[in-house]
Amino acid sequence: MSSATLAGLVGAALVGLGLYGVIADPQPLRKILAFNLIGSGVFLVFGIVARKGAAAGLSADPVPQAMVITGIVVAFAASALAVALTLRLFEETGRATLRPDAGTKPPGDGAVAE
Amino acid sequence: MSDFLLATAGAILFTVAVGLVRILGGPGDADRMMAAQLIGTGGIASLLLIAAATGARGVDDVALGLAILAAFASAAFVNSGAPAEEPDPNPADDR
């Protein structure tokens, strides 16, 4: 088995692991981590597509590589937004949970009541 | 020679993995931060060895980037408020 196929298999496993984390973990921060695992798993599968497209003296197809680079940056921006939302939720309610009926604490230093 | 370099890269990754098993589990968050530090150094070492063995181009820059960012996780750790350290179950004077 080539190293590319191996990395592709790892990518497939990462997507499965991350999907499980997104579904089964109740905490938002861990959902963000799991979501990033899915993303990097997809990137790895993309990586094997790039590697199998080796031609013209290049050891990997540059087009999927460029898309993965773009993807990593966009994934970071999405994570930063998600983290900011989670922290804001924590500031407002004193808890970080996605349950809609979770109890809210009276607004302290947050700014809802202004 | 390149097989030797690859084997040493594997050996370092293996020892790092064993170390990770120990310190990712804690007991405190400080131990966990050491895991990030350990994989940084071990990762750079195996990166350099793999690069020397396979002759891949531009890997030096990757190692340089990792080296520059090696302490960032620890910096974020101390920077984000007071780190709550669980008391170590085995204090030093138990020895």
Added chain:
Amino acid sequence: MSVLQALDVGLALLVFAVAAWTVFAPGPFAATVGYVVYGLLLSLVWIRLFAVDVALTEAAIGSGVTGVLLIGAAARLRGAETTPAEEALTGLTRLFAAGLCLLVAAALAAVVLLLPDQGPTLAPQSMERLPETGLGNPVTAVLIAFRSFDTMLEKVVLVLGVVGVWSLAADRYWGGAPGEARAERPEPTLAFFAQMLAPIGILVGVHVFWVGADEPGGAFQGGAILAAMWMIVMMARLTEAPQASAFWLRLALIAGPAVFLAAGVAGAVVAGGFFAYPPGLAKPLILFIETFMTFTIAVTLPMLVAGPPRREPRR
């Protein structure tokens, strides 16, 4: 099995194990550190896939900058993470979810195994047209020339990300600076480290950007290293984060996509196509655009990590 194959298998197992730790770790902080370790290991995997540009991006953004973001968030959320038991899924639902995920992973694995040995590729076309751009690194050529519209829009996504993060600020902090004003003195070790590292890091960041034309590297990677230098200087409290309302900051945030878009529109007038570069001028133009993009990335990433404004604006 050769030594290299054995190494690949070991690396794959390690990546999988650390990823599993990230999902199943006992606490959120442990999971977050696991994710930082995982990001670092991924850049080793990308080296083995001969994608050095991606490895560099993963090392700088996937591991370094994301690590600061997530560890900071995990430390701040420490009080919040005792999740009530009723939020956890029941055993049966968990089993069902696990089965579903296993199915997805198995399907993807099957696709990976069924891929033909020589897949469709755009590598020959890229190499054929590479001389017209004057660049030596085909990945940079794809990013800035062949698929430049993608890259420009991706910069817009970054700006939108900052807008999104800023709009989470409380009303009275609107337009203020991110990060709490703290009375405590800065950690002296960290200040020393930042003073030592920042000049070297800035040099390396510019180097990575500059060699990106011909060798692995480029605007993203160089910009991310420069961004990290600004972050470490702010973490060491050697400088304060700028106010969100600062005019220069807003200009810096849009400089990259604005210059890129202007060059694209100019291409439609001068070179006969949206985002076409006039022959002969391609390389200087690409470097010009990339300089602004590097700058914008170096300003955007720290603002995304710093979060929404948390201080009342000064007038």
Added chain:
Amino acid sequence: MSLALDLFSIAAISAGVFFFLAGTVGLLRFPDALSRLHALTKADNLGLGLIVLGLLPRAESLLAALMLVAIWALVQLAGATAAQLIGRAVRRKGPAI
């Protein structure tokens, strides 16, 4: 000459691996966070240092060799800083040592 250099490389790199091993043994065996931190820094200093030393004769150019040394020096700086920061965090919150 090339044989002698290869032998030098093998000796230095093996010694480097030994220090990584020693660092890991320390992580496994030491009883408290500060001693484990001490074990960890051995891998930073000597482990990576010896490996870089062993790779120096194989560097393609003087510039590549300087790059290797620079990487090692940066890891030194980062390792020393991280050890200080983590150590102070332990000391502030953990048992008095």
